[in-house]
Amino acid sequence: MSNPLPPVNPAPSSNPAPESSGLAIASMIMGILSLVCLGFLSGIPAIICGKIGKTKIRNSAGTLTGSGFATAGIITGWIGTMLSVLAIAVFVALPFATRGMISKATASNQRACHNNLAQIDGAKQQWALETKAAANAEPTWENIKRYLGRGTSSTLPECPAGGTYTLGNLQEPPRCNIPGHSLE
CATH class of the missing domain: 1.20.58 (Methane Monooxygenase Hydroxylase; Chain G, domain 1)
Incomplete structure (x- = not known):
């Protein structure tokens, strides 16, 4: 090999x-x-x-x-x-779009709260007329409940942003504890 x-x-x-x-x-x-x-x-x-x-x-x-x-x-x-x-x-762009949506929701809540306060004020005035209450009288929620025009259930209005309503006396408008939510 x-x-x-x-x-x-x-x-x-x-x-x-x-x-x-x-x-x-x-x-x-x-x-x-x-x-x-x-x-x-x-x-x-x-x-x-x-x-x-x-x-x-x-x-x-x-x-x-x-x-x-x-x-x-x-x-x-x-x-x-x-x-x-x-x-x-x-x-x-996202923060700008979100800010616009939040401001629209805030404005919507303010309008709804304003409408609730106007309805409460009207109920206070109607109660005062029917009961011939003094100008400085302070109604309770029970006093005005039937004048709120919410049907037979007579539920109380609620602030859409979670605020609390205060009735006050007949000479002052009702108030919401959230800034910007008012009748003025």
């Missing part, structure tokens, strides 16, 4: 196999990261690397490949950047 001959290295080819563009691969990776978590922080570099990578691939005369990677990086970079800009816009 004889020893086999060592393998012969083939002669180097005059046309080496094209290699993938590092910029194109980096662009695709950063583009994917921009979609997943980093938004425009990796989206913008993905777009830049993708554009430069495509230019280098085009000018390489076939020695570089990866145009698809670069295109994928550019597209995902744009999408990730736009999504992050949209998210930032929503987070910036």
